[in-house]
Structures are given as C-alpha cells and as structure tokens.
Amino acid sequence: LMNILFFHLSWAAYLLATLHYLIFAAAKKRIILTVAHYFALLGFLLHTASLGLRAYESGHAPWVTLFESLSFFGWCVGLFYLWSERQTGQRAIGVFVLPLVAMLTSGASFLPRALSDLPPSLRSPWLWVHGSFSFLGHAALAIVFCTGLMYLLLERQVKGKYFKSVYYFLPPLHLLDDLGYRCLTLGFALLSVGIITGAIWAEQAWGSYWSWDPKETCSLITWMIYAFLLHARLLVGWR
Numbered sequence: 191l192m193n194i195l196f197f198h199l200s201w202a203a204y205l206l207a208t209l210h211y212l213i214f215a216a217a218k219k220r221i222i223l224t225v226a227h228y229f230a231l232l233g234f235l236l237h238t239a240s241l242g243l244r245a246y247e248s249g250h251a252p253w254v255t256l257f258e259s260l261s262f263f264g265w266c267v268g269l270f271y272l273w274s275e276r277q278t279g280q281r282a283i284g285v286f287v288l289p290l291v292a293m294l295t296s297g298a299s300f301l302p303r304a305l306s307d308l309p310p311s312l313r314s315p316w317l318w319v320h321g322s323f324s325f326l327g328h329a330a331l332a333i334v335f336c337t338g339l340m341y342l343l344l345e346r347q348v349k350g351k352y353f354k355s356v357y358y359f360l361p362p363l364h365l366l367d368d369l370g371y372r373c374l375t376l377g378f379a380l381l382s383v384g385i386i387t388g389a390i391w392a393e394q395a396w397g398s399y400w401s402w403d404p405k406e407t408c409s410l411i412t413w414m415i416y417a418f419l420l421h422a423r424l425l426v427g428w429r
Contacts, residue, residue: 194303196240201295203233208292211285218359227281230288234268248305251317257301264294266329278369280361286336316391324384330377337370367429378416385409
C-alpha cells in the first residue's frame, strides 16, 4: 500500500531530523539546525501524504487502529511544532519536540498496519469531529510539556548561574512562557470540544453521554489538571 511507503519515508525523515537536532544541540552550528528543519518539514509533508492516502484507501478517518492513532498523533505534534516555529522563529525548539515525533512514529512502525473495517458504532461523522479535536488538543498540550521542560532547564541554569549547553541555544524564558501559554489555551479549548463532541456521539450511539470508562475518566482528569493550570495562570499569576 502506498500509504505505508509514505509513512516509512516520513519516519526516516523524522529520525534524520531528530539526529540533526541532537547534533546541533552538541555542536551549535546553525547550518545543522537548518538541515534538521528541512528534514522535519519533509517528514511532515510525507506523513501528510501517508495519512491522506490511508484515509482514501480505508474510507474512514486515519485514526481507528493503534497504528493509525500513534501515526496521526505524531503528525499532530509535528503540525504544532511547525506552527510554533513559525510563530516564534525559534527552530531550536525542535531539539525537544522532534524526538517525541520520532518516538511516536517509531512506536507505530512496529504495530500491525493492515486496514480495518469500521465497527457499526464508529460509522458516524462524529468520528471525524471528535477524533480530530481530541488529537489536536493533546498535541498542543504535548508542546506545552516540551516548552515547560525547556523553561525549567533554562530557568535552573539562569538562577544557578551555571550555564551548560542548553543555555546557548534555547529561546529566552519569556518566549518559552508565552509559547507555552498560547499552546495551553489552544490545547485546552480543543480538548474541551473533543470531550463535548465525544459525549454527544456517545449519547447518539449508546444512549448515554458519560459512562465513566477508563478512557473517559482519564480524559476528564487531564482536562481538570489543565483547567487548574490555566486558572492559576490567569487569576493567581503562575508562570
């Protein structure tokens, strides 16, 4: 299948991008960062083609099987990385984000890739609506995690006046804080819509908006954690 060929090509590009980002972190040569960026962009374009072909060949949204879910989530994280890079002009963010994309696509590469038919309960337009909002929301929050990690590493070095390699290529603290906040608000809104549309779909499919199964419960707990974080930032002034 062509979608598998494009997936493997994108996986290889992501791995090469990750390798070059890590080399840049050690060598700090801008040309290596540029090469890493173009490998990441190539991987994303190939991945987009893979998902489009997958949807066309299967006739449904490309996130039904575990392989498809990991692959699509990796694509969503890559999408938000490229958006973050464009918003900030900081390609060095990829040092922390591209390894995550490579891990997701690597995990997907070891899973069964056969196309599957949709069970009757999933044959609904809500699959596209609920799935896309949920995956995009979690991807935005994955960027929040990465920017938070970068912020903590950089802040520790600044406060301790002990400057190591990350200090010399990471974006400044205020930029990381701003990017994390923008991704937090966007991810929280997308996740909220994903949970609401999932509840509506569940009521139409099974006659109940909420059944407290583990997936629903974990989604709600995740939503509450980020709601608290957003509340603390807006009203208490946390950063």
